[in-house]
Amino acid sequence: MTYLPGNEGDPPRVAYAIGRHVGGAVERNQLRRRLRAVLVDLARRGEVAPGTYLIGASPAAAGMTIDRLLPAVRDALAAVQAQARPPSGAPA
Numbered sequence: 001m002t003y004l005p006g007n008e009g010d011p012p013r014v015a016y017a018i019g020r021h022v023g024g025a026v027e028r029n030q031l032r033r034r035l036r037a038v039l040v041d042l043a044r045r046g047e048v049a050p051g052t053y054l055i056g057a058s059p060a061a062a063g064m065t066i067d068r069l070l071p072a073v074r075d076a077l078a079a080v081q082a083q084a085r086p087p088s089g090a091p092a
Contacts, residue, residue: 003080006051014039017056027062034066038073047074049081 006012016035018028035055042048055076061069 001076002054004052
């Protein structure tokens with residue numbers, strides 16, 4: 001996952017990079033819909049910071065349910081958002 005911080009008040013923008021190695025068009029679109037549902041749920045909870053996100057998926061993600069995708073996406077979001085934050089005490 002890649003993250004570019006955005007301005008406060010702007011909605012998050014999300015793009016998905018799901019290659020053919022994940023499966024056929026049906027499998028890729030099903031995975032994209034599940035990922036979108038997870039992101040909508042996390043955004044409603046306030047866990048998605050404003051900015052632009054690029055989400056990639058491995059073939060293992062194609063077989064995951066929403067219940068298994070949710071913690072994986074949450075962890076990835078936390079990791080990329082933490083990397084984008086300046087260290088404590090550093091000028092922004």
